[in-house]
Amino acid sequence: xxxxxxxxxxxxxxxxxxxxxxxxxxxxxxxxxxxxxxxxxxxxxxxxxxxxxxxxxxxxxxxxxxxxxxxxxxxxxxxxxxxxxxxxxxxxxxxxxxxxxxxxxxxxxxxxxxxxxxxxxxxxxxxxxxxxxxxxxxxxxxxxxxxxxxxxxxxxxxxxxxxxxxxxxxxxxxxxxxxxxxxxxxxxxxxxxxxxxxxxxxx
Amino acid sequence: xxxxxxxxxxxxxxxxxxxxxxxxxxxxxxxxxxxxxxxxxxxxxxxxxxxxxxxxxxxxxxxxxxxxxxxxxxxxxxxxxxxxxxxxxxxxxxxxxxxxxxxxxxxxxxxxxxxxxxxxxxxxxxxxxxxxxxxxxxxxxxxxxxxxxxxxxxxxxxxxxxxxxxxxxxxxxxxxxxxxxxxxxxxxxxxxxxxxxxxxxxxxxxxxxxxxxxxxxxxxxxxxxxxxxxxxxxxx
Numbered sequence: 102x103x104x105x106x107x108x109x110x111x112x113x114x115x116x117x118x119x120x121x122x123x124x125x126x127x128x129x130x131x132x133x134x135x136x137x138x139x140x141x142x143x144x145x146x147x148x149x150x151x152x153x154x155x156x157x158x159x160x161x162x163x164x165x166x167x168x169x170x171x172x173x174x175x176x177x178x179x180x181x182x183x184x185x186x187x188x189x190x191x192x193x194x195x196x197x198x199x200x201x202x203x204x205x206x207x208x209x210x211x212x213x214x215x216x217x218x219x220x221x222x223x224x225x226x227x228x229x230x231x232x233x234x235x236x237x238x239x240x241x242x243x244x245x246x247x248x249x250x251x252x253x254x255x256x257x258x259x260x261x262x263x264x265x266x267x268x269x270x271x272x273x274x275x276x277x278x279x280x281x282x283x284x285x286x287x288x289x290x291x292x293x294x295x296x297x298x299x300x301x302x303x304x
Numbered sequence: 305x306x307x308x309x310x311x312x313x314x315x316x317x318x319x320x321x322x323x324x325x326x327x328x329x330x331x332x333x334x335x336x337x338x339x340x341x342x343x344x345x346x347x348x349x350x351x352x353x354x355x356x357x358x359x360x361x362x363x364x365x366x367x368x369x370x371x372x373x374x375x376x377x378x379x380x381x382x383x384x385x386x387x388x389x390x391x392x393x394x395x396x397x398x399x400x401x402x403x404x405x406x407x408x409x410x411x412x413x414x415x416x417x418x419x420x421x422x423x424x425x426x427x428x429x430x431x432x433x434x435x436x437x438x439x440x441x442x443x444x445x446x447x448x449x450x451x452x453x454x455x456x457x458x459x460x461x462x463x464x465x466x467x468x469x470x471x472x473x474x475x476x477x478x479x480x481x482x483x484x485x486x487x488x489x490x491x492x493x494x495x496x497x498x499x500x501x502x503x504x505x506x507x508x509x510x511x512x513x514x515x516x517x518x519x520x521x522x523x524x525x526x527x528x529x530x531x532x533x534x535x536x537x538x539x540x
Contacts, residue, residue, distance in 0.1 A: 102354060102403050103317050107395045110359040111387040117359075124352075124362055126387065134505035137411050139512040139525045184362055219522070249509060287410040288309050301408060303313035 118188065120178050122295035125186040133185055134249045137283070138219045141269040145253035150200075150237060154213075154274035157205035164254060167195050167237060175236050175259060180295040182262040192246075192257055194238030197230050197273070210275035214282060215256050215267040222282035223265050224291065225258065227275065234260055237270060262293035262300070312341040312407055315352065320400045321375055326461055330382055330427060331393035332368070334375045335402065342371045343407030345414045345434035346500060346528075349378060352403040353391060363388045366430040366502070366528070367407060368462070370437035376406075379461055381427040412500060412528045416442055421494050422450045423484065423511050425503030426459065431528065432502065433462045436469050445469070451492055453484045453507070486514045493518035502528040 121127060145164055153159040162170075176191040206227065213230055216222050229235070235258045239246055246252035251268025258265045264284045285291050290299040298304060322334035345367070352362035369377035383389045396402070414420050414435050422432035429452045439448040450471035454460035456478040466473060472492065475481035482488075493499075493515050501511045508529045515525055 102315060102352075103401045104356050105353040105391075105402065106400050108353045108355050108391055110353070110355040110357075110361060124360055126361065134509075134529050136529060137527055139516060139522050139527065140509055183364055249505060283411070288312070288408055301313045301405070303310045 120188050121186055122180055123298055125180055125184055125295065128185040128187050132187055132190075132250065133181065133183070135181060135183060135264075136249070136268065138221060140249050141217070141219050142248065143218055143253055143269055148253055148271070150254065150270060151272045152200055152204040152275070153272065154276055155207040155210035156201075156275055157207060158203065160200070160204050162200070164239065167200075167239075167254075170195055170199055173199075173236060175238070175257060177259055179257070179259050179263050179266075182264055182289065182293065182300050186295075191242055192236060192238040193240035193243070194236045194254070194257075196233060197235040197237060197256070198233065200237065200273075201231060206275055209277045212276045212279045214274045214276060214280050215265075215270055216272040216274065217267045217269040218271045219269055221267055221269075223267055224280050224282045224285055225261070225265055226279070226292070229261060229265075229292070230258060230273075234258060260294075262290075262295055264289065265293050308341050311339070313405055315403050315405050317401045318376070318404045320396055320398050320402060323397055325393070326379075327458060328382065329459060330461060331380050331389075331396075332377060333380060333392065333396065333402075334369075334377045335404065336374075337376050337404060340376065341407060343367050343376075343434075344371065344410075345416065345438045346412045346431045347407035347409050348431070349376060349404050349406030350408065351378070351388070351392070352405075353388060354403060361388050364408070366434070368430050368433050368437075370434060370441050372441055373437075376404075379427060379430040379433075412502070412526050414438070414448075414498070414500065416444070416447075418447070419494065419497035420448050421492060421497045421499045422448060422452075423489070423499065423501045423503075423515075424450075424452045425484075425507035425511075426454055427461060428503030428507065428528070428530070429454075429461050429466065430502075432500065433465060435500070436465065436471075440469075449492060449494070449497070451484055451488065453503075456481070484511065484514075486517060489514035490518040493520045495519060495521055495524065497524065499525045500528075501525065503530075505529050
């Protein structure tokens, strides 16, 4: 590809923060909001999360149930496909591993679909949400997660682009096949690894 | 045979044909894109700048041009201290090559055949102008209603074009100005139309709640947001 005439780039490659995947920039303390549908209004008292599909014990939890299971903190970086990254940020919630231990995935389960109260859906290989890679969270930097960022409760899968982290999560369904979600049907990549720039269909 | 979506994902070297400035607020680029995939109004392009050492920076910009336009027009708002928008507005001139890919996004995209309500704040009017141009060209201007908001006349992109089309225009920080408030949005909400809302996080959050309060079904509201929470691009 051609060099852009006159472009040197603000941050030289050598000085680039090694935590930034290719093509990403650091938003610093801000946190952009990107949502394709109206912002959901959910009563935390009435919110529930269900894990179903190919599991031995389909289970539904209230927020109180989840908090009773313990608390995990993710501290690290998040990356949006629109090229911003937010470095060294923290979320408090519960590891999805803990919930899957309860629901007991069947051997044939290989994929998951996250679903929000807004009907937003996103798909992932099961391997991408197990082994300390995904959390159900209700706090950001120690404060309740705001509505526009997916509060009261969202899922995060921070090693992938953030559209894989469904806001207002209500259901995680295990499947034996891959089922494209909202952005995946709308031109975006099926997996979304920021380190190999899997942004769009065909990347 | 590659599908349009696969072809759209390919990076191409576009040639800059025209560079115009919208005051010191934005730059309008018109690009000749080789082997172009025709967009739907509302879709966006990604521009990627490449330094000699391989460093790249890319950003997404809504398409302003109509699908039938030979060129792709992009409205690039100058972000304070913006690495990409600063370069595009200060350095780029006609004849330059810019890497691009697109059109992208099949959600915030109007089919041009069904009723649509476009609500935009600040630079969020860009994709609505593409809808407007398309509606005009296909001879169906009645399908599209527009309500737009900016701080002042000077801040409103494509003001003359929007005025000529009869768009409802609010100037939130102009003397004697007005806002797109619950009453205004309530009056234009149309459950039979798809609402396309584009602007800052704060603007879109306000507009979608006004639409919801007016009975616009959630499933008919499509939102394109940019900027951080509480952004000041426009506040209605």
